[in-house]
Amino acid sequence: MIDFPLQVRSADFQNEHGQLIRAKRTFLLCEFVSAPILCDAFIDTAAPFSVIPFSYGQQVARQPVATILSAPHQSVASPLTWLGVPCDLAVTELRCVNLTTGVRSDPLRVLAKFPRRPVNKAFERVVVLGLSLVDHNDVRLVMERVGTGVSGMLTVM
């Protein structure tokens, strides 16, 4: 088993009462298997699928899965979109990288939406890792409060 600690990043905001509101996200450092591209990826288990931003999607290999999805017994297809942009559903592979320990994981299967055009610039910089990452790979995802805040680990087994 190999551990990849989640990097917790925060952004501070202020509410209408002048109180500090701190938002946090947990990130992993990842690399695409088909191209030597290093990227940040954040964990979003509310997202069923991962999202590979357009800029990355243009550069990496993928196996197509779907361009539309429809629920059984329903004739109307559900849109595959990301922030309003139509997407393709495809499989690609990523490795997790831990530069503190100098270890990278074996390839992990990533079922992801690939937007067909760019969205907001800020959304182009980061991969979203959805729940399917945990569903399709032998990994353990742990997030907990330790000391003063959240910490976590992705363990590749």
Added chain:
Amino acid sequence: MSLITARGESIPVDERECYLDAEWALHDPDVQERYAGQWVVAHGRQIIAHGTGVRQPLADAAHLVPGRAHRVIYCAPEDPSTWLEHVLETDPEFSHD
């Protein structure tokens, strides 16, 4: 030679330096701002190649500093205000497995 472990491998020392250079560029706000929308390769904490696709900067970097396993990163300045946007597009009906 990489040491194979359970579900992963150790990164060779010289290759790790390439990763560390790429990580520096990925998280340096000045680099992200200056090269926004471009792919860049860093070496020795300096940007040595950049371009609008992956291939050209990697080729340029291999020419400038040969024999290294360069990594490339995409530049786009981080905007934490986008963290507050609700990104779920649909509210599908999920069944219990």
